[in-house]
Amino acid sequence: MIAWLRGELRLRDEDGRVIVDVGGVGYLVTVPIGVLGQSVLGDTVELHVHTNVREDAIALYGFETEDQLQAFNALIQVSKVGPKLAVNVLSGIDPAGLADAVEREDLARLATISGVGKRLAERLSLELRGKLKITGHALRATPGVRSAEPQRFRDLRSALMNLQYRPKEIDGAIAQLREEDPDAEFDALLRRALGLLRK
Template identity: 45%
Template sequence: MIAFIEGTVRELRDASVVIQSGGLGYEVFVARPTLDRCRQGETVQLSTRLVVREDAWLLFGFHDKDLLTLFDLLTGVSGVGPKLALALLSQLPPAVLAGAIFDGDARLLSSVSGVGKKTAERLVLELQGKVPEHLRVAPTQAGRGRPSNPAVQDAVDALIALGYREVQVRSAVAELAQAAPEATADQLIRKALGKLR
């Protein structure tokens, strides 16, 4: 097993990065949060998982241990392969994803591209008790319940009413609320509109 890779980012692709390490270039598949942190020419260290198939060996990388933990949990569910796990990790921040699983919000999970209703229900059924406690700090931001900050839910409701997809809205608002916990609904909506356009 390859536990991590450290090297220079040589190329950024849509869903992967090429990292030069020890004279070789490794294509490492990554989720959007990891891809966003990689800069061409900079040195990175990513925790990895090697997936061996009949026709290929695929390396998946994560800048954050929480992403790796969720990837391992997701790929342990029947019918969820590494690419679908990356799609979930790309479209939902870890706290939102963990909160959706913990709260049993199959609707939010199925709003992710490639995740059907049955797969979403299976994710909830198999992982509900396995999500690490520290990832569930703000589960109601992902679920249908009212969050401790009503401005978050008000902003989400308003953006969905404007026609934005729920998964994108919840992801954007959760990130903004985490960065600025005292923000009003109006402030969250304005900042989220900037991110969603």
């Protein structure tokens, strides 16, 4: 059972998957939008991993923080929520936001997540209540390993993905914005990103 990976980021595709090279072995890992968003190919990265074993396949799902992994594990216990949908949920909301929406029964917020309609929002609110223990703990700092992308940039990445921009285009725009104006608010970032991507 694989629970953690540390290695070189070798590939990132448009389906939310990355390949991490650990000692010459490439592990294909599905990650939520924004995970490893700060990293570029060749960087050393670390991931908490959930190994999903089925009769016909073994799939790996990766996360930068314990909270993301814990939220994923809670999500896949919800009826009719599988690993792919759980990753999709965490692409649209961070664990703290998910816990807050669940505890406040904010169905409107939950229903804004891509792939989550009214019925699933109700199910998430009911079945996750009291089960999301957010600690704020990330992977330990390691030389050469970049930290998690700030939430406003994760939100920006999600918005641009929903507008059908390619991951490589989004990576370039976000890298430029992080360098030019790292403290900008989301609305300003979105306007600037759209301007860059339309050139």
